[in-house]
Amino acid sequence: MEKIDLGQFVHVINSVDDLLTLYLRSLPVLAYLCRTDKLLFFKYSSRKKCFDLKVGIEKESLREVIENGFFNYDTDKIFRSDFNIKIRKWGSSCNDAIRSFVMSYVKKEVSVIKREELQPARFRKLFDELELGEEILYIPLIARGEIVGFLLVSPVCNVDSAKLYFDIFSCGLDKLLLKKSVENLVSIIQAEKDKAERDEKIYELGKTAMTIAHEMKNSLIGVIGLFDKLSDYLDDNEKAIKYRDIIKSQLNKLYNFTLDINRFSKITKDVKFERVDIADIIDNSIEMASTISDNVSFSVSVGDDAGWIYADKDHLEQVFLNLFKNSIEAKKDGKVKISVSVSKEGNNILIRIKDNCGGVDEETLKNMLKPFYTTKSYGTGLGLAIVKGIVENYEGEINFRNVPGGLECIIRLPIKRVEDRNGEKNHGS
Template identity: 30%
Template sequence: MISKTSHRSRTSLHTSPWIIIGSVSILLIVVVVLAYQNYSREKKYMSRILSEKGAAIIKAVEAGARTGMMGMMWGGQQVQTLLEETARLPDVFYISVVNSNGLVLASSNRGLIGTQMSGGLPEKGLNQPEATNWRYKRIDDQRNAFEVYRSFRPVSHRDTWMGDRMRHMMRGRGMMMGPDNDWFLPSASGDSDQIILVGLDPQPFEEGRKEDIRNTAIISGVLILLGLAGFISMFWMQGYRSAKKSLQDTSAIKDQVVTSLPVGLIATDKDGKIAFYNSAAERITGLDLAQARGKEPDSVLPSHLCGLKESLDLGESINEKEMECEFTENKIVPVSISASEIINEEGQFVGQVLIIRDLGEVRRLQGEIRRKEKLAAIGGLAAGVAHEIRNPLSSIKGIASYYKSKFEDGSEDKEMAGVMIEEVDRLSRVISELLEFARPTKLNKKLSDMNELLKHSTRLVEQEAAAKKVDIQLNLTSDSIEADVDPDRLTQCFLNLFLNALQAMESGGRLTVSSSTGANGNVAIDIKDNGSGISAEGLSKIFDPYFTTKPKGTGLGLAIVHKIIEAHQGQIKVRSTSGQGTVFSIALPLGDSEMRLS
């Protein structure tokens, strides 16, 4: 790796003069382009300022002429005087008015009146009477003028009647009419257009532009020198930067890989202090390892690293050892731990690494598999047993009914025969539940209103709830919630849960039924009671077949409920505190899918 880097550095130094020349040339072009853009921008700025100044002078002359004509009946001589006085403003060379043939009608320079305008008429903008235009014009051997021009109409050509009226009034006052006095008035035909030209001195702006050009040239030279020095320094530092970048890339890859690992990783330095950890280690252990950096592992982890410290101190490696560690109080986590020492290329000890894998999900899946295997075995056994028992039970019930009819009313024998019939019926119900639990049945799904199903199910237990002094409270959504379900099967589930809740509230209480829509597109149903509750040990077995806390229960009711909810691709969970009550939470998808009871 070192030899390759050195070779690249030597190659770069050998070719660097040509690269530097090319780079400096590019930089020079960039500087020239920027300087030209700056020159053009200054020129545009100067043109705009002078153009606006010329336009303001033209408007002032027009306004003065118009005011004089309207208020004091000015003639051409007075307008001529106005031009001469206005031309005395700073940086104004001349002000002239010419007709469409280039004949000078009035000018601040009286010697030009009656002559043809030098340089000819402007070539652009004459077809736009209201627009102000400009051009550069040479006025002598040493001076240029910035000439601003536009149409000159103290009285608009649209108001030709005004010109006629002015002439009439001037004649009425005895004023002499002629080219010296009425040249600025529009004729009856309205075709007597004049052009006013204002020559301005651009020298102050030219000097400013030259100063900017000098400054730009100095700055450009400095930039070129700095760029040259920068390029040379860049190639000198190429080897260093290449090695540094390679190291940074390797470090970034290492950090990304370690951070993204799904297993927890904790590393110590050669002094045995925690030097590194990833987010998975914090998630699995539930510890804030940021506070543990630089500390002994025993100060935050379980004592002796869950019993592995002795093996690590002896230099032994640990591979996938499963155990249960109590990282935080009252929280035992099943984990698989691997650990080993970190030895560098020179054989020196630099630390230890501990890899922790959470086995909680694995244990849960294993338990689920065992549960399903047990349910499958129980289902097969139940189907066989139910088939063998049902026929003898029918015979026993028939014989008991026969003898009951032979005994006298009120006799002990007749009472015993009745008890026998009742026990046979109870066994028959147990067998029916066994068959229902074992039999795969297709769901007859249809679009159903979940709120209506809940209302219908609660009405079926209203009388029993009233007898036990239990108040039923419905907290259903105001909008209907429609889902693709089997309404009969769900009604069976709800009734089973309602009856269990009523049996848990023998001294009265409240049964609360709630519905809502979840953020993930599910319908959520909560069935809550404030009865005797379920112990922590019973919660883990609540959905197992034949597990019951009732003296006469079969232990199949909740197992069937769990099976029906799973067939709908839903989930059912239970929360309970002994002596305070129980909550069953059901989540069902709203969408349509083909599902079968298995």
């Protein structure tokens, strides 16, 4: 078995800046070290208070990783494998099953789970479809004393020799989850600031974010100082010294990150066209919208062939967030229910967002996309106008219509950007 260089693995963990790349760069290494045929990764979602099945590694993908080298293989090919397509399709439709599983099995100790004991039955069906065997190994991923995710490995194996690698991956995962949460907070503040520069709510949110960053920075200064003193008491234990260096590196990164938060009010972002995962965009937008109200639920369906679009990530998050906010603010009483479906239609992506907020009258339906038009006693009426501007900038289309019990927004966007940097048209995929 090829030996995986620990220092290179740490470098990879520290160099990636998005969650999907972290999964696809780290998990093949962990699967290889465990000598396993199949590995499933579940990430903790603080918004939904449950674990989401995100990605998997199986024997065929691992074989290709080994052939191309552990730090040179095509991650996108692994993500698009039949194994992962099946995982994503199942995961998006079985949140309740996953929650039931989590309540029964998730804990801080490595353990063996027997297929015959699995509940609910839908989980057993997944294991049969993925051919995971009669027994699987559960491995918790723990950072700062909390479970940030877990792995399911088949067949059962001894993971003691790979423990340090699991710890490093857990630390990297925790760092990016924190970064994602802060970025979502910054995005909320920036979106509101664009909507109304003098809005008092933005001012209060800004002060809160600054206060949080300041307190985090002060706490980290103390922790780093005490950690340096603690390091003096370490013996010449090679493993302990490696742990010390990794922890110190992560503490310093967190400290530098808090300094960046203090600059959030000056953030300006250029348009950046790139291939983006629509499900990830929707998930980020839902997490941001959920901070507005805890009395809202979402259902999401993304077609297998409609998982990506060539666009500016921040623009799309702005579109979804503004539409979600519009539905949340329109509901007078009761729980807000929002459904999102994404499908492919020729060279376009078709997005449908439907709510249960009662719909609007004909006058509002006719004018709601116009700047400064609003039926609310607050706000500037620019939220939907911003959405319309973004959609039309992509040479897309947006329409609203009343449906039983609510309002439906239909957006059609080209999968690839309409114009490249040289001004040449680029329609479709």
